[in-house]
Amino acid sequence: MATEETKAFEPKIVAFVCNWCTYTGADLAGTSRLQMSPNVRVVRLPCTGRIDPLFLIKAFERGADGVIVSGCHPADCHYTAGNYHARRRFAVFREIADMMGVDNQRMTFSWVSASEGNKWRDVVNETTERVRNLGPFTEYQSLSRD
């Protein structure tokens, strides 16, 4: 049985992805048998425009060490403009989070299309490595202690 000392830190990462591009891209990465770190849990939403910053806050509250938000490239949104709205929203949200002490390094924003399985693998691996180096998000997780 692994003891505390030998158990290496494995980051928990939540990915909020849009149904039409990134989810399909992640599916392609899977069916293409691309090797990527298993630390990312995918939450599928209709569009990046559906992703409320509260989702990210909730993820951190529930113990995530990092988050990914990913959707269709500009001009490719299934709903025409959801990703443009998301771009503005997260441009502001990440600065508010930064002001409050949530390291922007813990958040990845990306455009991954349905054909970019390789890019999805890179986003997953890079985010996992970055968050692994930062270590567990103990500050936020300690808020949950009574």
Add this chain to the structure above:
Amino acid sequence: MKELRQIAAKLLTDGAVKVVIGWEEGPRGARAAFVTRPEDAERLIFDARCVQNLATYLSPRRRHVVGLGKAAVVAKPCDAKAIAGLIRESQVKREDVVILGVRCGGVVREPTMPASLTAETVADRCGICETREPTLYDHLIGEPQPEPPRVTRREEQIAALMQKTPQERFAFWSQQLERCIRCHACREVCPMCFCEQCVADKTRPVWIESSSHPRANFAWQMTRVMHQAGRCVDCGECERACPVGIPLNLLTRYTAQSVEKRFGHKPSDDPSIAAPIGTFRSDDSQEFIR
């Protein structure tokens, strides 16, 4: 002041409005007044102690005020921005409110303070404010005002905070938000917080816990400030209303700085200028997106 009282009395006598919302002398400095009879217009005052943003009483959420009938409201330039926000977001119709714009040379930090403006007494937001008179008004009242004392202490505090590491900022806000009792005064006083049902009050599902737990307090302030992004008029009321003295304007002001830097948007009292969140440009910068 005489001019203000005359116009208010005339509006009430003519029946143009049912209530004039302004400031009056209270037991502890200037306070909000709701004048419904022409003879009571004598109660109205305006000086550097008139801190409160009265635009908050125009929001349809204030049923007790809306029930009084058509209102005239006395508005400093920052209050006029909030009225413009309410018009922009279809909460108030322009023709349903009479705006008594007042020329403003800044206000003190608390309505209980003497009306003299010095670098120590002037409100932080007035120390950087460039607007001496509103452009959205039906009547413009008062003499041209001098510029308030220039102070940048809040901007310096923000800059100092941003020099620190995220861990240090997290520790700073943890310490500040530890005092939060989740009374939601910051929301109640805000002219731009007019939702019929606030996400913080939702119970199915619970997005923001209602207890004053540090985790819930972080979620609440992050969400509140996010919802204010590009809409906040920097009237400073949230921080002034906070019973435990959390420096909330550091958050709202930093967000306003970011919005201005990114989208070139400053809050204005022109209701036809769209707020930056809710609109977009196809060429918005996206340097943070991989």
